[in-house]
Amino acid sequence: MTDVNKRNQLWIAFRAAFPFTVPIFAGFVFLGIAYGIFMHSLGFSAIYPILMSLTIFAGSMEFVAANLLLISFNPLNALFLTLMVNARHLFYGISMLEKYRGFGKKKLYMIFGLCDESFSINCTVDVPKNIDKGWFMFFVTLLNHTYWVIGATIGGVFGSLVKFRTEGLDFVMTALFVVIFIEQWMKEKKHHSALVGLGLSTACLIIFGGNNFILPAMIAILGVLTLIRKPLEKVEVSPT
Amino acid sequence: MTMNLTQQIITIAMVVLGTMLTRFLPFIVFPSGKPTPNYVQYLGKMLPSAVIGLLVIYCFKDVNLLYGSHGFPEFIAVAVVAFLHFWKKKMLLSIAGGTIVYMVLVQLVF
Numbered sequence: 312m313t314d315v316n317k318r319n320q321l322w323i324a325f326r327a328a329f330p331f332t333v334p335i336f337a338g339f340v341f342l343g344i345a346y347g348i349f350m351h352s353l354g355f356s357a358i359y360p361i362l363m364s365l366t367i368f369a370g371s372m373e374f375v376a377a378n379l380l381l382i383s384f385n386p387l388n389a390l391f392l393t394l395m396v397n398a399r400h401l402f403y404g405i406s407m408l409e410k411y412r413g414f415g416k417k418k419l420y421m422i423f424g425l426c427d428e429s430f431s432i433n434c435t436v437d438v439p440k441n442i443d444k445g446w447f448m449f450f451v452t453l454l455n456h457t458y459w460v461i462g463a464t465i466g467g468v469f470g471s472l473v474k475f476r477t478e479g480l481d482f483v484m485t486a487l488f489v490v491i492f493i494e495q496w497m498k499e500k501k502h503h504s505a506l507v508g509l510g511l512s513t514a515c516l517i518i519f520g521g522n523n524f525i526l527p528a529m530i531a532i533l534g535v536l537t538l539i540r541k542p543l544e545k546v547e548v549s550p551t
Numbered sequence: 552m553t554m555n556l557t558q559q560i561i562t563i564a565m566v567v568l569g570t571m572l573t574r575f576l577p578f579i580v581f582p583s584g585k586p587t588p589n590y591v592q593y594l595g596k597m598l599p600s601a602v603i604g605l606l607v608i609y610c611f612k613d614v615n616l617l618y619g620s621h622g623f624p625e626f627i628a629v630a631v632v633a634f635l636h637f638w639k640k641k642m643l644l645s646i647a648g649g650t651i652v653y654m655v656l657v658q659l660v661f
Contacts, residue, residue: 330643331642333643334642334643334646334647337650362563363563363566366563366567367563367566367567367570368570369570372566372570376562376563376566379562379566380554380559380562380563381553382553383553383554384553384554384558384561384562386561386562386565387565389562389565389566389569390565390566390568390569391569392569393565393566393568393569393570393573394569394572394573397569397570397573397574398573399573399602399605400570400573400574401573401576401577402598402602403574403602404573404574404575404576404577404578405577405581405591405594405595405598406594406595406598406599406602407577407595408577408578408581408583408587408591408592408595409587409592409595411578412583413583418578422574422575422578423571423574423575425574427606430602431603431606434599435599435603478654478657478658479624479650479653479654479656479657479658480650480654482625482628482649482650482653482654483646483650484610485607485610485611485625485628485629486628486629486632486645486646486649486650486653487646488603488606488607488609488610489607489629489632489633489636489649490632490636490642490645490646491603492603492604492606492607493633493636493637494636494642495599495600495603496600499600502600503597504597504598504599504600504601505600505601505603505604506604507601507604508600508601508602508603508604508605509604509605509607509608510604512604512605512607512608512609513608516608516611516612521612521613522612524612525605525609528605528608529605532598532601532602532605533594536593536594536597536598536601537590540590540593544593
């Protein structure tokens with residue numbers, strides 16, 4: 312492929328990826344600003360939210376990490392807490408094993424940036440045939456990462472100045488996941504998995520409460536999906 | 552601050568390490584050169600819908616049905632998102648519509 316051709320391909324993939332990331336732009340810039348302001352209010356200079364948003368890139372964990380920096384030094388505690396809070400990423404990786412296959416070096420960055428939002432877009436979207444799938448997914452990841460860093464930077468630098476009525480804007484993330492759930496629902500013929508995820512998560516949220524439900528929900532989902540594998544594969548004839 | 556700069560850097564590095572472990576582990580354990588076990592392939596097929604369901608519920612983790620607004624703004628706004636999406640099937644419209652309704656509800660109504 313010639314250079315011009317390649318640049319064209321990249322540009323086409325970028326333009327195709329961008330619209331999918333617009334809601335995430337709104338959500339990440341807003342949440343990023345909130346995170347930057349939060350760090351500012353704890354007495355950290357702007358360099359902290361900037362570097363942490365760049366390197367950690369896991370929203371809820373960055374809020375937790377801010378608190379970790381304020382208590383006494385305990386690196387192992389920090390590591391284990393991170394593993395627990397981010398354990399859901401394991402599921403994203405397993406879901407993307409096949410989809411990220413054969414993307415070469417850029418795959419490393421795509422795994423590094425595999426956040427909730429990049430996962431849900433890249434795993435449900437049907438990339439049009441004329442667009443390079445790898446670059447499309449790469450740009451989704453890169454754009455989302457960029458938005459988050461921009462938000463954290465604005466919040467960290469101008470933290471004390473920002474005063475506008477944005478209450479409720481963070482709902483944009485909920486709306487995004489609801490839309491992606493509906494899209495996925497309409498695409499699939501059988502809804503076992505979607506119902507298992509929705510039902511067990513709700514049950515675990517009620518039983519364990521908002522701060523502790525993710526791990527039990529993941530274990531329950533794994534357990535039930537494993538239990539229904541045999542009966543499901545009996546009725547399913549499709550080889551894909 | 553209770554930590555010095557080196558301790559802060561180590562703490563942040565641990566959080567980075569933990570996050571990267573959770574992201575890279577599946578790809579390290581099941582490299583693309585080797586065949587992935589059938590069970591893991593099955594999970595890879597089934598998990599996406601389940602995890603997106605989990606993410607939807609995750610967004611409601613701080614909603615309390617017993618106090619305050621009883622989750623009314625959240626449920627109304629989700630209904631708006633779903634209605635717009637089944638009707639027009641335009642991702643940005645559904646998201647923007649639902650978010651604006653939610654902002655109006657929490658700022659002016661509840």
